[in-house]
Amino acid sequence: MxxxxxxxxxxxxxxxxxxxxxxxxxxxxxxxxxxxxxxxxxxxxxxxxxxxxxxxxxxxxxxxxxxxxxxxxxxxxxxxxxxxxLRAAPSGTLRISAPSTLGACVVAPAVATFLQQYPEVRVELDLSNRLVSLIEEGFDLAVRIGELRDSDLVAKPLCLYRMVICAAPEYLARYGTPQTPTDLAAHRCLSHMVWNARNEWRLPGSEAQSPWRRDPVLACNDGLGLKMAALAGAGLLLQPEILLRDELREGRLVRVLDAFLPTPRAVHILYRQDLRPLPKLTSFIDHLQREVTKI
Structure with missing residues (x-):
């Protein structure tokens, strides 16, 4: 053998x-x-x-x-x-890990345009909110939101992960528009099931930071599901702005409590240290950074 x-x-x-x-x-x-x-x-x-x-x-x-x-x-x-x-153009398989929502809205479209430019590259895009090990699991690159823990990896800033609070016009017409976080007690709120006391979003700007309501009228494990519920008038939604940009621009969702939005979290590109990184990796990092500036 x-x-x-x-x-x-x-x-x-x-x-x-x-x-x-x-x-x-x-x-x-x-x-x-x-x-x-x-x-x-x-x-x-x-x-x-x-x-x-x-x-x-x-x-x-x-x-x-x-x-x-x-x-x-x-x-x-x-x-x-x-x-x-030795090859002039990027080639080979590129394995990427990214958070579900940010990956679907930002990374996946960037991958699509990247593949159009470099047909010799193949991409495996894993969308998951778990923290993968680049070395042990064989990923070339990871996109992560918030505090970084892997000190042995190279980290490049990508963007800020901004949240927005919004609701359908029909909901606001029925229940009114909240003016401060304390008004949330009288509102029907929607929440993601992965949020808990450890990773919850807090609303600054008042005497004490207020957490997003922990007793939502609807909790869901999928961001798209929450967005569709908000569009149908189910309640107030706290979600990444990147996921809602079209609905906000078209007026199907209306922003509220802009003065009390959670502090944005930094997004980084992480990859393993290499004195001579492969063209497929360096080219995609540059491409992703350019694509983010267009959003």
């Missing part, structure tokens, strides 16, 4: 924690994973993994060997990248 392939499978098994999960990632059968591991152990004359019916763990030899294997794979990836860098 291919020794380099055996090394790759062994490292994947260690990272995934089981033959089954490694097989799913590698898109081969668990039986084939086992054959590669057994063959590798036979060639080395040493057991790398202790396996039981419920768990597996690295042996002493396995702990030493897996670190050397990771270095080998990193060197191979660097060798492949050196060839890709």
């Amino acid at each position: 291919d020794k380099l392939r055996s090394i790759e499978i062994f490292v994947t098994v260690v990272e995934c924690g089981s033959f089954t999960d490694a097989a799913a990632r590698l898109e081969i059968s668990a039986v084939m994973v086992g054959k590669y591991i057994h063959q590798l152990e036979a060639e080395l004359g040493a057991r790398l993994l202790d396996r039981t019916t419920r768990r597996q763990s690295l042996t002493d030899a396995g702990r030493v060997y897996v670190e050397e294997c990771r270095r080998v794979l990193e060197q191979m990836a660097a060798a492949d990248s050196s060839i890709e860098r």
Whole structure:
């Protein structure tokens, strides 16, 4: 069997924690994973993994060997990248992670125009509010909102994530227009289900910052669903301005409480440190920054 392939499978098994999960990632059968591991152990004359019916763990030899294997794979990836860098135009697969709402409204359209310019690039865009690990999960770039935690990554400012409070004209005609955050107690409010005491939006400008109402008349786990409910007159909506720009411009939603909007949060582009980043990455970063300025 291919020794380099055996090394790759062994490292994947260690990272995934089981033959089954490694097989799913590698898109081969668990039986084939086992054959590669057994063959590798036979060639080395040493057991790398202790396996039981419920768990597996690295042996002493396995702990030493897996670190050397990771270095080998990193060197191979660097060798492949050196060839890709010789190409004048960006090419290859670019894996991007972005928050759901911002990703759908800003990143996805930018990806579309980028692909039109660079047909040799393929993009995998993962829209999720979870914090992915660029290194462990193989992402080239992530777009994140708010406080940064990954000090080992390069961070480039992208824009500010501004919120807006609004409602349909029909709702305001029926319930009135709130003048201060304290007026929210008498209003029907809509809220995203992911907001809680840890990550809630607060409304400054009064004596004490007021949180967005924690007892909404409608809580939903989807931003588009909340927007459609607000358009139908269900209540006051607190949502990213970028998601509502068309409805606000057309008057289908009306801004309120502009003096008490939550403090905007910074949005950054994050990517791994590399003295010579690939053209597909640098070109997309520049493209995304240009596209954001047009919004």
